[in-house]
Amino acid sequence: MIKLNNIKKFYRTEEVETTALNGVSFEIHNGEFVAIMGPSGCGKSTLLNILGMLDNPDDGEYHFYEHEIAGYNERQRAELRKKSIGFVFQSFNLIDELTVFENVELPLLYLGFDADYRKKRVEEVLEQMQMMHRRNHFPQQLSGGQQQRVAVARAIVGKPLVIFADEPTGNLDSKNGSEVMTLLTELNKAGSTVIMVTHTPEFAEYAGRTIHLFDGQVVTENIRSMN
Numbered sequence: 001m002i003k004l005n006n007i008k009k010f011y012r013t014e015e016v017e018t019t020a021l022n023g024v025s026f027e028i029h030n031g032e033f034v035a036i037m038g039p040s041g042c043g044k045s046t047l048l049n050i051l052g053m054l055d056n057p058d059d060g061e062y063h064f065y066e067h068e069i070a071g072y073n074e075r076q077r078a079e080l081r082k083k084s085i086g087f088v089f090q091s092f093n094l095i096d097e098l099t100v101f102e103n104v105e106l107p108l109l110y111l112g113f114d115a116d117y118r119k120k121r122v123e124e125v126l127e128q129m130q131m132m133h134r135r136n137h138f139p140q141q142l143s144g145g146q147q148q149r150v151a152v153a154r155a156i157v158g159k160p161l162v163i164f165a166d167e168p169t170g171n172l173d174s175k176n177g178s179e180v181m182t183l184l185t186e187l188n189k190a191g192s193t194v195i196m197v198t199h200t201p202e203f204a205e206y207a208g209r210t211i212h213l214f215d216g217q218v219v220t221e222n223i224r225s226m227n
Contacts, residue, residue: 007060022216035204038213053077086155090170094139145176165196
């Protein structure tokens, strides 16, 4: 379970202090699919960076399963992040010089798995993403939708506790965007916890719960019937 309690984040310059998050509190339970929405500048990216352990809050508590993250240093956050979290980004963030197979394999190399396991696991997720036939292609040889499928494969290959998706449909047309949302929904139904930032109400409806941010605060939460 993920629990935030009164999370605050400030950005300071010599002349001004900006409040990015102002007392954000909520819980996300294992197996949920949660969308985070709000206008530009409302704190969505800051919140995702904290949830994804890319940054620390200035105040408040962040419980990630049995870990209290708020006091962790960068090395501690990085170690937990690589074992527990998969990221899907708007811009795909694939490495152009690596093949599809090598891009997906990368998290397993960082985790220290042997070559036999890496081959088996990568082939397994490429089959799941229907990208096995592209395993030896490079990212620039793929369509945007195919690149995002590879990015999703990379995010799940290490069997993370949570998948964070930052505007995963932002660079895709509506058809490919819907396909990526269907993939995330299927992963969630299979047991993955998914937390997604999106600007698109249509895609937020794929989630079971939507958290709305405004001026660094949670203003509403909507729970969607899954019947």
